[in-house]
Amino acid sequence: MLDFDYYIPTEVFFGRNKIQRIAKKIKKYGNRILFVYGQGSINRIGLYDEIVKILNDNGIVYKELSGVKPNPRIDSVIKGVELCRQNNLEFILAVGGGSVIDCAKAISAGFYYKGDPWDLFLRKAHVLDGLPLGSVLTLAATGSEMNGNSVVSNADTKEKLVISSDLLRPRFSVLDPTYTFSVPQNQTAAGVVDIFSHVLEQYFSPIKEAFLQDRLAEAILKTCIKYGPIALKEPENYESRATLLWVSSLALNGLLSYGKIGDWATHYIEHEVSAIYDVTHGVGLAILTPHWMEYVLKESTTNKFYEYAKNVWGVEGSNLNKVSQEGIIKTKEFFYSLGMPSTLQEIGVKQDSLEEIAKKAIIFGDLGSFQKLNKDDILNILKNSF
Ligand code: NZQ
Ligand code: ZN
Secondary structure, three states: OOOOOOOOOOEEEEEEOOOHHHHHHHOOOOOOOEEEOOHHHHOOOOOHHHHHHHHHHOOOOEEEEEEOOOOOOOHHHHHHHHHHHHOOEEEEEEOHHHHHHHHHHHHHHHOOOOOOOOOHOOOOOOOOOOOEEEEEEEEOOHHHHOOOOEEEEEEEOOOEEEEEEEHHHOOEEEHHHHHHOOOOOOHHHHHHHHHHHHHHHOOOOOOOOHHHHHHHHHHHHHHHHHHHHHHHHHHOOOOHHHHHHHHHHHHOOOOOOOOOOOOOOOHHHHHHHHHHOOOOOHHHHHHHHHHHHHHOOHHHHHHHHHHHHHHOOOOOOOOHHHHHHHHHHHHHHHHHHOOOOOOOOOOOOHHHHHHHHHHOOOOOEOOOOOOOOOOHHHHHHHHOOO
């Protein structure tokens, strides 16, 4: 195990009606806030009205930034930074899925940066401070509610890039499973795949000695396998929605990666597919992940794939390669059973753009740590996924 500093500072208010906690928490930071949300789902479930009432009842002044798109755009970030500066806002409240929370985090970082916020994503500047933010989560997927990552797209340059800083971790997050009852089937399934993929990205690591982290990871994977299908069949099944909400946070808040190094190649490849084609993140991952697995399975990595197949999928047998292959097939079948497509072609990706996707995926260098991938490797994975 590698050395690490444990830091997961987000206060989590989990359960029905926990929204009532937000006013007191916000007022610790001020009473002038930016209220960020997406394209209408919070209005449809009555959450918008509930929040406005809480803010008004508690004398909290708010400016709204609405219409944040899935795969949030840098334009919304710039607009949010301006609103915060012009109105002397002191806190950001993000209400929605990962896209809304990520947009809020980029605004938080952009507020303290004098130049174009996109510079932070291009690594031309570092995140030096962040306006405090809190979140009310409405979709189980990204883990953004408990981590310091923000993933933002630039529609002009067709790039999708990440910033990551502990300064951007939400001060609090409200996780009320009933808010996720209305998440449509395709987004529920994409969310499950995203959670599953976050775990795999940390499970397949060059650090071999991390027994505890790996068993925790396997527990989260099995939880997705059990509760994903239930949430799809019974959208208002509280236990399944609650469990998925909690595993989404645990899958990417640091818990699984402390003492390890993650791989993240599949994520970086998917981000550039999304950057060009604006696809749902989990859908892209469902297609790419099994192909990444097939590509990196070799003699030197079989032990880990064997462990995965045995411990997560219960595959039996003594032939390491056969058992490992079976684990990959099970993964593919699971994503398919959730209604996910299995080829890039099905989601409208054109073959002549694969080269561009591979090139964009390595703008900061080769990918992967479990298995290093250069541009040609990435292109091969994309071709196999086509
Ligand atoms: O626009 P609204 O009205 O909010 O509707 C959203 C959107 O259309 C809808 N939705 C959300 N909650 C709902 C709901 N619809 C009905 N009922 C509800 N309760 O679902 C759609 C997708 O929302 P989005 O926020 O885009 O989904 P998700 O949470 O999966 O976030 C995806 C984004 O997060 C990034 C992805 O790349 C993508 O841009 N990621 C962020 C990470 C992080 N911050 O750590 C890590 C991930 O790997 C990922 O890259
Ligand atoms: Zn993800």
